[in-house]
Amino acid sequence: MICLGIHREISIKDHWKAPSLGDQRPLHSFTKFMPLLKFELITRYFRTFDYTKLDVRDESDLPKTFQAAEEWSEHIQKASAELYLPGTDLTVDECMIPFTGRSKETTVVKNKPTLVGFKVWVIAQQGYFLQWLWHVKASPYKAVIVELPIPKPYGKQGKLQTEIPLSNTQSVVVHLLKRLPIQTYHVFTDNLFSSPHLFRRLRQLGYGATGTARPNCGITTEMKHIKETGKAPDGRPLEYNEVIQIAWKDSNIVLFLSTVHSGAPHERTPKKRKLPAKRGTKAEARRLQQVFNGDSFKMIPIPTVAAAYNDEMNHVDRGDQIRSYTTFAHNSLIGSLI
Template sequence: MCQYTGKTSPCRQYTKSKPHPWGFKIWGRASVSGILHDFEVYQGGDGKRTELGQGADVVLKLTSTLQENWRYKIFGDNLFTSLPLISELNKKGMFYTGTVRTNRVPKCNLQNEKVLKRKGRGSYDSYEEEVNNVVAVRWYDNKAVTLLSSLTGVQPLAQAKRWDKPSKEHRFYNMPAIIQSYNKNMGGIDLLDSFLAKYRFAMKSRRWYLYLYWHFLMVAVINAWNVYRRDSRLLKLPKSEMLNTVEENSKLRLLTVSSL
């Protein structure tokens, strides 16, 4: 979300669950390191939604710029995940992993949350759908979470370290491979949002499009910083030769540019 509380823009949206509910909703595709690769500013419904639903349409549009049959691995949350989406990505030679809402897998006979809770933390159940080569896994941690994937399944099991209140010590619980893969690769957009929050600009303008301009200007700066860090690691530069963060390096100065 790009924060905007004015009332002059036709693109302004309200999203209750966001820290800044009023603003411009932006769909984005980012890598694990937080580099934004593609985006689309949501401008409201246009009546062109397909039978796949809004979430699937967004994923297909943002992945349309990727070359097909290159075995890309796509990760998304429960807003986007559905079996029809995974089927369409399979046709393009792309893999998908994501959390899913239970009403989107009605014929998937997984054990419900109450049964898994009785078995205890670390319990899980899985189901394989052979037509689309998809695995559904429900795992119980603090509560049950369900995931779909055309890439990863249950095996090999990993170990999740959790604090156990009754024994007052850390314990290890079984964690399916799909959970480990999702936790490792998901969160690029959240990471980008955290960077933007640290260097959020303070400006006011009657022209609503300037808010989007400044937002993507900061995204470009953050992208450049992330690309620099990535390339420095690939070139195996010593840490003494690499630039630090803005807060730690006195050579870097954050310039405040007045609004037009």
């Protein structure tokens, strides 16, 4: 198995093919001691788990597919925590494990390098996966309750609402952070997770948070209007429930939420920016010509919240790239060897 992982071929059968005239390939010595048919018969019964311990009767437990890998998953996460002490800046994002076999837990995610497979929620730093949770359609992770600072009337009778539950997806961020060693963290999320209620809860727990936001995540009406109209904001951040809301126009309007960055005009970070290929309207093209003055790139001060997000939000994606270098890239009818 180790040899198959180190010496890659297009398929498993190619390891048993002998070199011939015009077809130069390595001759693997282990093929003299184990025929291909015998190897295929053995791999049919190869398991990395004890199938007698799988319990599919408890609906609140993990699905059978994830139960089979849970023991290995917990062991790897425990070893990861012992070998690596995380710093301050972390990223929470979704990750895809390639799998095209039969399983009810298989997920299709568009606009991802891996379209089909198992979805996993990951908290990572510099490409190092610290902790993760399986994505289960009937989520076993309890929703986190957020206390509101000012009770708000809701419903026809105008009852006062003092707390609000987060969605299952947003609650994953809290559960992942609680699995790490106790210290101060600054977590970055994309608009799949970000909301004022989540960031307020993270602030209550002693964590900082920064991320992009969608117009329907609970932001103020003024920020919604800026996003919908596409007009350049005046650069004035808004504070709501101890969460800073920032609108910044790059090529498009981008909404940010943060409990760390204030979004003040003096919070700027110089970044090297290339001259855009698409100039937009005549007014925008004229403005770009004034800024770049014929140069192909320019050092432009951008909001620190945007610079920090661009630098820190790729920790999970870098981990996916690192994992792609060490997989057993073999086509097999019974799935991947790992």
